Amino acid sequence: MAVSGFSEEFFAERFRRPGNLDVLEQQLRDYDLQKTQQTFDKEFVLKNLHFSAKLPEKAVTLLKHLIPSILEFSASLDLRLRDPNHQIRFLPVHEFESESGLQLQGKVPLPASRLDFNEISRVYTVTIILPEEIKTSEQIINITRTLFSKLIGEIYLNESVLPMEFYQQGADSEQSGVSAGMLEKLDILRTQEVLSAGWDQQCQSFAQQGRYSLKKDREKIRTQLTTHWRQLWEAQALPKQINQVIEQAFEDFLETFRRNPTDVLQKSLLEVKKLDRQIHFLLPHEHRAYSRFEREDPAHYLRAASNKLEEIDGLIGFITELATNLEEGQEDWEPEEMLKQLASRMRQLQQERKALVFLLPNQAISQALQRERQQLPIQLLKQLPRSLPVKEWSGLVKELQGQYENSIYLKLWEALRGLHRWISLNQQHSGKNPLEDEHVQRLRQLLRNFQFRLPSIQQTRSTTGVLINCAEEFLRNDQRQRFPLGEFRKAWSYFISSILITRYYEAHTGQQRFNKERYMDSIRHFVERQVHRGINYYHLVLLFLRIYEEREQDKQVVPYLLYMIHYPQASLRFIFHRLLAPIPSGRHYEEDELPRRLKRVEEYTYTLLKVYENRLQTAILEENDGRPFTEALRKSRLGAE
Secondary structure: OOOOOOOHHHHHHHHHOHHHHHHHHHHHHHHHHHHHHOOOOHHHHHHOEEEOOOOOHHHHHHHHHHHHHHHHHHHHOOOOOOOOOOEEEEEEHHHHHHHHOOOOOOOOOOOEEEEEEEOOOOEEEEEEEEOOOOOOHHHHHHHHHHHHHHHHHHHHHHHHOOOOHHHHHHHHOOOOOOOOOHHHHHHHHHHOOOOOHHHHHHHHHHHHHHOOOOOOOHHHHHHHHHHHHHHHHHOOOOOHHHHHHHHHHHHHHHHHHHHOHHHHHHHHHHHHHHHHHHHOOOOHHHHHHHHHHHHHOHHHHHHHHHHHHHHHHHHHHHHHHHHHHHHHOOOOOOHHHHHHHHHHHHHHHHHOOOOOHHHOOOOOOOHHHHHHHHHHHHHHHHOOOOOOOHHHHHHHHHHHHHHHHOOHHHHHHHHHHHHHHHHHHHHHOOOOOHHHOHHHHHHHHHHHHHHHHHHHHHHHHHHHHHHHHHHHHHHOHHHOOOOOHHHHHHHHHHHHHHHHHHHHHHHOOOOOOOOHHHHHHHHHHHHHHHHHHOOOOHHHHHHHHHHHHHHHHHOOHHHHHHHHHHOOOHHHHHHHHHHHOOOOOOOOHHHHHHHHHHHHHHHHHHHHHHHHHHHHHHHHHHHHOOOOHHHHHHHHHHHHO
């Protein structure tokens, strides 16, 4: 039965006018913003607080004010507890000792805490054990930090982070296995020598049809055959028989990797080096580090190269999409914000010495860049092997400089400059056609180059990703790179409570006398002492502190760390595993292992900053229209819910 009053014309009219859609979109945004900005019901929170009758009235009044204030402050940083039903109990030490039968006085510094979980109601009970009297500001600060440690350090982590598949698989699965999609399996067949009867038969048949030599044209056969199967798969027309051949060939490849991982990794290194000779993404000043990776840990070589290819792939995608929108006149962004974003990415490439812009021909450069250009040959000389004859210096320096000049990073910088110029000309309304500008014309040339190189970049990245997973699964046998959940919990709890306490008292000046610098100095000294004592999880705390020091200037350390733990990558598991790996037998900690681990902390700080910084910038741009990341994180959660 038709519904009276409604028709297709009615709905077409309702949604024909763009204004209606704009109003609807704005209403949804306003609702989401209102939802995310709401803190919590203070009265409800207070109902879940339980105070011993033996506590002084002044202490109870103080704590009733403190708890909602802490939760509200945490929520402002997007550290929001999912369940508001958790109970918090405050007991004086003698009452806790009587209730539990434990003796704490003289053994445990107060305030102390205890966390219990009810499996039936799925809520936590936080017990805070207080001294008999609360007299000093230091005691209040310690109580505040204890609350941050339990609520945000442990409960938030358990509720919002650790249930993610990344952490559960990495820690608890005894047989995680190696998984790969169809396209990744085809990339393996294209690039690797796979010994599989069904696959060999398909190659022989294809060679006969195309009149190829199976021995001489093996690589060409693999490329053409896998390309054909890829097209069939994308069209959902891949025969079942071929699908079975691919699956079996991949299983045979995994078995080959299990038996002889070194050979497989070395062949993959050759593929990465082949791509590097084409696009020069491994820069001369990085060669020494990559040579060490190749000798000591080929899997890490692939991991580092894969991270760089991921960055390049993302930048090419960003540039291509933006250029397409400009070409079609679809400028659905704020021009000024986009210009800032482009300038920021260009500046980052320069600061990281990936794009040496003074090497561009006909490029007007500053005096500082002129001096840098003059010093470049001397810097390159320092990178040459000491055993190299003097007569070969000039030729090799010229070759290294050519790698910078032909690097894909320099081309990416040029493309970003072209986009910046295009948008600027559109803003000026000068009447000049942007397409006639030399920088925009160079951009269009580069786009053709990027599209030519992109399949090789994506293919190599795909293959290395599978091989890295294989290495983690097979290479180290009993020392698999599992995520150290226990150490991570302890490290996160200690670190985040240390940081939040400084931010809290910065935002609530006048409540207590608090010296941020002195407090953080005491934290650093304590952590360093624990590291030297060999307490393992403090190495992670030290890593977090190094990240904090690097990001503290722009006040982005909390959003940065939130992004890191909410969007974990394989590099996170690798770094945590390496940093906390058991000490090899026969090695003394203070003499041998400690210097190695301290060096790793510094190296891994830089690695995590680079890996996640690029992804964070992309998330801000794509998911959040340039607003702070905390809003992007909220947006993603709202979408998931």
